[in-house]
Amino acid sequence: METNEVLEIALSSGYLLLSNGAEAYRVEETIERICSAYSLECECITTANGVFVSVLNKNGEKVTSLRKVRNPKVDLYKIELINTFSRNIQDNNISYEEALQSLKEIESAPEFSFPVRIFAACMTSFVYSLFFNGTVFDSIISATISIGIYIMMDKISKLGFFQFLEFFFSGFLIGLISMMADALLPFASEQNIITGAIMILLPGVPLTNGIKDIIYGDFTPGFIKVGEALLIVVAIGAGIGAALTLGAGVRL
Amino acid sequence: MIKQIILAFFGSIFPVILFNIDRKKIIWAGFAGSLGWATYLAVYNFYMPSVALSSFAGALVVGLYSEIMARLLKTPAVQFSIPGIFPLVPGIIAYMTISSIVKQDYSAATYLGFQALAAGGAISFGIMIASTTTRLISMITKHDTD
Numbered sequence: 001m002e003t004n005e006v007l008e009i010a011l012s013s014g015y016l017l018l019s020n021g022a023e024a025y026r027v028e029e030t031i032e033r034i035c036s037a038y039s040l041e042c043e044c045i046t047t048a049n050g051v052f053v054s055v056l057n058k059n060g061e062k063v064t065s066l067r068k069v070r071n072p073k074v075d076l077y078k079i080e081l082i083n084t085f086s087r088n089i090q091d092n093n094i095s096y097e098e099a100l101q102s103l104k105e106i107e108s109a110p111e112f113s114f115p116v117r118i119f120a121a122c123m124t125s126f127v128y129s130l131f132f133n134g135t136v137f138d139s140i141i142s143a144t145i146s147i148g149i150y151i152m153m154d155k156i157s158k159l160g161f162f163q164f165l166e167f168f169f170s171g172f173l174i175g176l177i178s179m180m181a182d183a184l185l186p187f188a189s190e191q192n193i194i195t196g197a198i199m200i201l202l203p204g205v206p207l208t209n210g211i212k213d214i215i216y217g218d219f220t221p222g223f224i225k226v227g228e229a230l231l232i233v234v235a236i237g238a239g240i241g242a243a244l245t246l247g248a249g250v251r252l
Numbered sequence: 253m254i255k256q257i258i259l260a261f262f263g264s265i266f267p268v269i270l271f272n273i274d275r276k277k278i279i280w281a282g283f284a285g286s287l288g289w290a291t292y293l294a295v296y297n298f299y300m301p302s303v304a305l306s307s308f309a310g311a312l313v314v315g316l317y318s319e320i321m322a323r324l325l326k327t328p329a330v331q332f333s334i335p336g337i338f339p340l341v342p343g344i345i346a347y348m349t350i351s352s353i354v355k356q357d358y359s360a361a362t363y364l365g366f367q368a369l370a371a372g373g374a375i376s377f378g379i380m381i382a383s384t385t386t387r388l389i390s391m392i393t394k395h396d397t398d
Binding site (some may be wrong): 021022023026074075076077078079080083111112116117120121123124127128130131132191194195198199200202204205207208209211212214215233237240241244245248 | 256259260262263266267268269270271272273274327328330331333334337338339341343344346347348349350351353354355376379380383384387
């Protein structure tokens with residue numbers, strides 16, 4: 001394989017990892033593994049939304065390339081596939097066309113369909129409402145709210161909207177609907193509905209990945225991810241707080 | 253108690269579908285959640301009724317479980333640690349904090365807010381210690397990290 005082709009494969013793998021929510025050390029390890037499989041020296045830096053790779057070609061010139069991630073999402077299955085792919089390259093040096101082909105296959109790997117994901121979101125809220133000692137009625141209301149929230153979040157994230165506003169708005173809606181349910185239905189409890197419904201919004205992935213990045217010494221992406229997670233929590237809290245304050249004013 | 257552990261199992265399975273996990277590994281993610289919550293309950297009821305300490309113990313067990321499973325199934329550890337900490341998240345305390353702020357009961361809000369912060373920090377620290385320990389072991393035995 002030519003230097004440029006190795007660079008392209010390594011960069012594409014790194015890009016796919018980063019855009020599907022992998023930790024920074026995994027991205028760097030994968031790129032270094034692919035480059036060293038073709039006996040190239042490489043330097044690599046990962047930030048929260050971009051990868052930089054620099055390799056030495058045969059003439060001793062440095063070739064640097066970067067790619068930016070615009071719409072990151074979480075897809076654990078693709079991370080696993082790329083992990084296997086990079087080990088495969090390490091064990092048997094495959095050709096450029098083969099590598100491109102398998103990267104293309106990974107990119108179009110199967111996902112759960114939209115109805116299945118809605119069902120999962122709905123059941124998450126149902127289970128957690130019960131888990132925090134709610135009744136079945138609370139769980140059903142909570143599950144209904146989370147169907148609406150999940151569909152809304154999916155549509156808004158496709159628009160590339162400012163993400164903290166969408167979390168604030170989701171929190172606001174959750175607070176508003178559960179307060180109305182509490183006031184209108186005698187058997188519903190606001191607390192259990194809210195605790196169930198916010199579970200699908202929680203930033204579990206940025207938090208755990210950020211901590212892992214910090215452990216591995218990648219402070220730049222690590223603190224950015226932890227900060228992002230904290231901002232999301234604050235946005236949800238502010239949304240719910242705004243709705244509850246509004247409700248408290250109405251009741252008085 | 254048994255009911256809560258079973259609910260924790262489902263509470264780890266459903267959120268992980270949103271993250272598109274490999275279908276064959278969903279059930280192992282569920283066990284991560286039950287194991288973490290069982291540890292939480294055991295520490296809370298039989299050792300010391302402290303939210304932070306119990307969350308720490310739960311997260312530590314989840315972290316160790318996911319690192320072990322990651323090596324057995326040859327897959328990244330995050331697939332099990334992310335769903336595993338879902339039941340430990342202090343959702344109720346966070347809600348009660350906001351609700352006290354709305355009621356302008358700031359002393360209760362401070363008390364509850366610090367409790368939620370401590371529980372969140374304890375979860376992070378548990379995962380951190382589990383993953384640092386396994387990394388240290390794999391560095392000593394010269395296996396490459398996964």
